Amino acid sequence: MLPQCSWFVFLCSFYGQMWAEAQDALVDLLQEEFPEVQPRAQKDRLHIFQTLATFYLKYLQIMHSLEAVYDQIVHPQKRRVVRHVLEGVMGRLLELKSEMVELEHSDFHYFDDMLQDLKMTPSDVEVPIPRYFVREQMHVLKDREKLLGHVLAQGGHIDQEKVRGRMPLEEAVQLLQVSERARQGRLRARLMKEIRDQEGRSFGPRALDPDVAATRIQKVWLGYSQRKRTINQRLEELMFLGMPRLPPPLRSTARRSRLHAQHVEDARRTVQDQHEAEYQQALVAIKESVRSVDGPDFRQTLQEQIRQWFLECRHATGKFPDFPSAEDGGSAAIFAQKTPEQVATELAAKEEEKGKKRQMKGKKDKKSAKEQKDKKKDKKGKSKGKKGRMEGGEEEEKGWKMTPSSFLPAVVEGTKMYKGEQELKNLKLVVDREKGRKKTKGKKGNKKVTSKKQQCQSPHQHVPFFLGFCLYVPGEYSYLGTTLRQADIEPMPSLSDVRQLITLYGILPLGSQSVHERAPLIKSLLLAGPGGVGKKMLVHALCTETGANLFNLSPASLAGKYPGKVGLQYLLHMVFKVARQLQPSVVWIGDAEKTFYKKVPKHEKEMEPKRLKKDLAKVLKSIKAEDRVLLVGTTRRPFEAELKSFCKVYKKIILIPRPDYASRLILWKELLLRFGAKLSPALDLSSLAKVTDGYTQGHILRAIRSVLTTRRIDQQIKKPLTALEFIPPLAQQDPIYKEEEETLKVWYSKTPLGKKRARITKAGEEEEQAKDKRGRGLKKGTDDKKKKKA
Known part of the structure; x- marks a missing residue:
């Protein structure tokens, strides 16, 4: 294993090379973005989508590299250049995503047919979450926690002694009592275990019949020999097919390597902080x-x-x-x-x-009225003339063109800064070489000493250089999305697609101020789906990944608080004012459909769930581009709300489906390992994933918790887990039936984006039918000609 200093030198050169490769790819991409000859307007929707998707995937690859470089590179000045370019690339990603949504009228896009052409894997499509969102504002988060703690303590919601770190006497006594009872319980359990072991030993070893013993030995030996023979046959088959021989998995070595890599990354972040302070x-x-x-x-x-x-x-x-x-x-x-x-x-x-200006104040109204009349006349004159003609007589080219970007100038500026740094580095190398030559001419003996110093000194120690130049949701990728859409079948999005949308619409804008100010503004999100699919968990993941504050405005939490219209206005004013001051912030409304009920149920009339209906839209209008505040609603029954007013507040709607087979297989494996289960051949995960069709993540989690008790985990060595043990707790829960899923699909098709998507699908079907009719007509005509000739 290399020493720590050698690791640092190696990683500096590695991340420098990664940065250089990302910049080269970015320069090539900018040449495609700014071609010398302006391309003509495109009309083919498929070609337009492929163009946008190609740009999107290439920018995504560059973002992966730049995020890793910014997280690990240690030079303060270089990190500023990398961050400048990284934020520009993130903003460009959001712009391309918005273009694809406007083109396809769908938030979910599938690139499975393009991954092979670009030599990418499904993991490359995942949108990375920059780690600096939380890491670089840890001190701000700690100060915010202290501030909120003091504010809550002054309001009487939290005991002041808890904020200061002191515990009341009664609570301390209660905690000691609980700890003592737990200690006595552990001692009693250990004593009972020793008694059971002694009772088992008292009977002594039981002698087996020689025939039975021989049969067991033969069984074990035959199983071992057969397994060995099967492995050899498999290797011979692989060699015959020309496939390389796979080495056995080295779990311990891989784990040690992972821990060492994590240790080196943490050490480099410590060096980053030191260099930033210097x-x-x-x-x-x-x-x-x-x-x-x-x-x-x-x-x-x-x-x-x-x-x-x-x-x-x-x-x-x-x-x-x-x-x-x-x-x-x-x-x-x-x-x-x-x-x-x-x-x-x-x-x-x-x-x-x-x-x-003083004289012109009175004349403005008259001029504005005349200008409006002139505009109306111009519009009428233009409509009477030839359509598609401009004022100069040239035809206005119809079709799609790339909209101007707000982030490409920043990317171009970052590439220029990178080129300047590279030129400076080359000049410095030339000067160092000349100095080295002068020293070697005067004293030849000092050559070895200087080379040793250069070997020991890592690149990040050149301080004068930078001073002089100033949401974890497991889910599998959808591999058949494009194929299904080509067959006019709208695929159900996977959990991986949902995770990417949360990253693009929520995490990236909230995490970066410059991205939020210039990217397409998203003020509100609605997460709709059946119960147990992880809507609330996604809200918490959004806050965790960005360090955002969470404000709960759910109807259940507001019941009986701030009564009257004045009280409600005061509440909203204070919540959004504090959210702006402590941004980034997330305002969460659970059971969002209740705010827009068509008809309030009798047992919920006392809660007044529709209090926020009128004022919520007004407050959203006050959110500006510089305010990193996001309204997030979650609902499992959106069809109970008034659709028009509901979609007026929540303009971005993400429909979260139940997990498919691939996602369920990953869920079972990950959750079982997380709760301490040992996977064995007796535990058929494939059958469990197949049986749990219709169940959500919440159902699977509850079943695992009920089975994997502390006692059952300890018994795994003698009694391995089986799939049958999880069937009874699953049978006690109601799955998500197809009727409920279809109801959600029908409701989503009535939303503005769903309607537009349905129109595109209908237009595509009509075009195909027209093509079929034309083909049949041509065929019929040729047949008639043949008959006449005959």
């Missing part, structure tokens, strides 16, 4: 040194320039001008490389504009 200290030190050494000279020269500027202005205008106000830039306007005459004319022009 970088900030060096910036302050350089500013102070410049201020102390060159400050008096700068101050004197600036005063002389200001004095000279005033004298030249008096010489040009005959009087001393007023000092520019702070709104006009203050002294910065003096040093804007302008002559006194230009400054004087600008000031006079500003005064004239102020006077004109």
Whole structure:
């Protein structure tokens, strides 16, 4: 195993190479984004989608590399360049996703037919969550927890002693009593176990019949020999087919390697923090040194320039001008490389504009009315003329064109910064070589010493270099999505698709301020699906991955609180005001359909579930691009709500289905291992995944918890787990029936996006029918011609 210093040097060169490869791929992609010849407008929907999907997948590959580089590279200045490009790539991903949604009228897209062409695997399609979202604001999160703790304590919701770290006497006594009872229970259990073991030993070993013993030995030996023979036959078959021989899995070695890699990553993050602190200290030190050494000279020269500027202005205008106000830039306007005459004319022009504005106030209304009339006339004139013609007489090209991006300028700027750093690095290498040659000419004996120093010194130790240049949801990928859509069958999205949407619509905008400000703004999300599919867990995962605060505005939590219209307005005002101050924030509304009930049930009238209906849409309008606040609603019965007002608040709707066979297989395996189960051939996971068709993640989790008790886990060595043990707890739960799933599908088809998708599907079917009719007509015509000739 390499030493720690060697590992750091190796990883620095590795991540530097990864960064270089990502930048090269990005340059090639930018050439496709900005071609020399403007492409014509495209009309084929399939070709347009393939273009967008290709860009999307390539940007996704670059994002994977840049995220890993930013997480592990240790140079502070390089990390700033990488982050600048990474945020631009994230924003471009969101723009391309929005383009695909507008084109296909569906939030779910499938790239299984393109993965093979781009030599990608399903894991490459996963949208990575940048680890710096939470890591770089840990101190902010800790301060926020302290602040919220003090606020809740002052309001009487939490005991002040808990906030200070002290425990009340009664609670301490109760905790000690519980701990003592647990200790006595453990001692009693250990004593009973020893008694049972002694009772079992007292009977002594039981002698077996020689024939029975021989039969058992033969059984074990025959099984071992047959397994060995089967393995050899399998290897011979693989060799015959030309497949390489697979080495046996080394679990212990893989685990040790994983732990070592995790240790090295943590160590590099520690070095990052150290270098960042050194970088900030060096910036302050350089500013102070410049201020102390060159400050008096700068101050004197600036005063002389200001004095000279005033004298030249008096010489040009005959009087001393007023000092520019702070709104006009203050002294910065003096040093804007302008002559006194230009400054004087600008000031006079500003005064004239102020006077004109006062006179023009009364004429604005008349002009606006005339302009509106002229626009109406122009529209009528254009409609009478030839359609598709522009004012200059040229035909307006119909079709789809890529919309301008808000993030590509940032990506281009980042690539230029990277090129500048690379040129600087090359110049530094040239200078070092020349210095080395001069030293070797004077003293040849020092050559070995300098080479040893260079070997021991890692690249991240060149401090003057950077100072001088300033949601875990298990689920399988959907492999047949494109095939089903080509057959005009809308596939049910997998849990992997849902996870990607949560990352794109929620985590990436909330985690980055620059991405949220310039990306397509998403103010609200609705997670709809049957009970137990993980809607609430996704909300918590969204908050965990971004470090966001969670505000609960569910009808059940607001029952009896803040009564009246004034109280409700005060509540919403305070919640969203605090959410903006402590952003990123997530405002969660559970059972969101209750806020928009068609008819309130009798047993829920006291709760007043529709209190938020009118004010919620108004509050959402006040959320701006700079506010990292997201409204998330969860519902299992969305068809009970008024569709129009419901979709007006929640414009992004994600339908979460029950898990398919592949996802259930992964769920069983992951959850069993997490609860301490040992997988053996006796436990048929494939049968369990098949039997649990219709069950959700919640059903499977409850069944595993009921079976895997502490006692059952201890008995696994003598009595391995079997699939039959999980059937009784599953039988006690009601699965998700097809009727409920179909009801959700029908409801989603009535949403605005669902209606648009249905129109596209219907139009495609009509086109295919028309093609079939044309083909039949041509065939019939050729047959008639043949008959006439005959």
